[in-house]
Amino acid sequence: MTSRPTAAQHLRDLARLRRVRDRIDREYAQPLDVEALARDAHMSAGHLSRQFRLAYGESPYAYLMTRRIERAMALLRCGDFSVTEVCFAVGCSSLGTFSTRFTELVGVSPSVYRREAALATEGMPSCVAKQVTRPIRNREAPAPELDLA
Incomplete structure (x- = not known):
């Protein structure tokens, strides 16, 4: 019991x-x-x-990976770093795992995102770009239900 x-x-x-x-x-x-x-x-x-x-x-783990991918997206948008540099900068130790998780959350590979995101967010303040490019997983998470009884 x-x-x-x-x-x-x-x-x-x-x-x-x-x-x-x-x-x-x-x-x-x-x-x-x-x-x-x-x-x-x-x-x-x-x-x-x-x-x-x-x-x-x-x-x-999924929350951690979402945070890492969000940060990676910001670094890739600025265009100053390679995909490999971004992978290690956000705490991932495997480029393959990073690329797989990135693609799952964002819908495109990091290299494609890097090419396309710079154009798509050009002229946007970084705070707005971060909001409109947030990974999908956060939007799909259900609202928490509290049971205090």
Whole structure:
């Protein structure tokens, strides 16, 4: 028999999840893994993954990759870096994995994006370009439902 978490425990978990999300946002270019994030949040890796998905609509790894791809998109738009340089600058260690994830989220390869995005966002302020070029996964994430009962 498993006991249902109290409202206070649920709020503590949400605060821990927010700290994990904030850490991913800050340290996206660093090597991060679910086990280390969970340990720092005083949760098991499985519990962190399940609760993070419930709260934010995607796993911690998917959230991390979305942050990395968003940053990569900005670097590719400026045109000063090669795809390989961007891959390593955003914390990816494999060009193949980076290219695959980029293509899944954006719909085109990094090299195609680099060629086309510079033209498509020319003249736009960077804050507007970031918003209109946000990866698809964020738009598909369901709104979190809170069950405090």
